[in-house]
Amino acid sequence: MIQLPTGKEITIISKPSMDSKEVNLRVVGSKLAQDFVDGFDFSNKRLFVDCDEDALLEIDPSFNSENxxxxxxxxxxxxxxxxxxxxxxxxxxxxxxxxxxxxxxxxxxxxxxxxxxxxxxxxxxxxxxxxxxxxxxxxxxxxxxxxxxxxxxxxxxxxxxxxxxxxIGAACHTGYYSCFFRELGPNDSISFVYLNKVGV
Missing domain, CATH: 3.10.20.810 (Phosphoribosyl-AMP cyclohydrolase)
Incomplete structure (x- = not known):
């Protein structure tokens, strides 16, 4: 499984679907974030990590936020x-x-x-x-x-x-449209969301 940077604050973003504007987040210590990843329920939810590995994106269909x-x-x-x-x-x-x-x-x-x-x-x-x-x-x-x-x-x-x-173009400095271009999965799997970088 991916190892998040230690001694750093990690932001966990939660939303009900990939295209939802209903979203919330929390900022936690690296140990809590690593525990979150290690114990993640991949059978019901999806999890993405950003390019710097200091932000996680959780897709949880049961999530609801209106604040x-x-x-x-x-x-x-x-x-x-x-x-x-x-x-x-x-x-x-x-x-x-x-x-x-x-x-x-x-x-x-x-x-x-x-x-x-x-x-x-x-x-x-x-x-x-x-x-x-x-x-x-x-x-x-x-x-x-x-x-x-x-x-x-x-x-x-x-x-x-x-x-x-x-x-316009890529949001991520790596050239991908989004910084959340990697999806984490069960058994330490990592898959890429985009086939190509922007303009490639």
Missing amino acids: KLLLWESGKLRFSDEDWKSFLETIPPLSPFLAQDLSGKDLMLAWGKKESLLSAVESGLGTYYSRSRNGKWVKGEESGHLQNLSAIYVHSNPFFIQYVAGQ
Whole structure:
């Protein structure tokens, strides 16, 4: 079975189907995440791992979540000025940002700050915080593989941002359309979701 990185926080994303925009997540320590993988019920659910092996995607048909609020859609804030101002004061210093495509397929899990969200609201582009570069990161700014946002949702328990975007090219730096290009299976099996990388 895949060995997740130790001493690192792992994000576990859960949703009822591959194309669902109903989603939730939790961030756990590496030992809890490894126990989750090792004891996973592959007979009833599906499990994918991202390119950096620090995010897992669980497809659980029994999952149900309805705790999101529509923040922004098609270039317009959906919060009132008062709610927007109040909301900005509640954003954690660093939080998960999940990007999905227009069909609901999960593209990538990254991290962001208040400034990331403000930039996304202003520009309409998928924007994050790069911990390695210690600064703002607009997805695709260099590669051209931009994320043109159609909606931004806010989840409160736990807090995270959900982007719904038209993905140009590959979301993953490896060249695959999604960072979740490997599916884990029983008996330590791993299969690739996509036959080819984008543009290959």
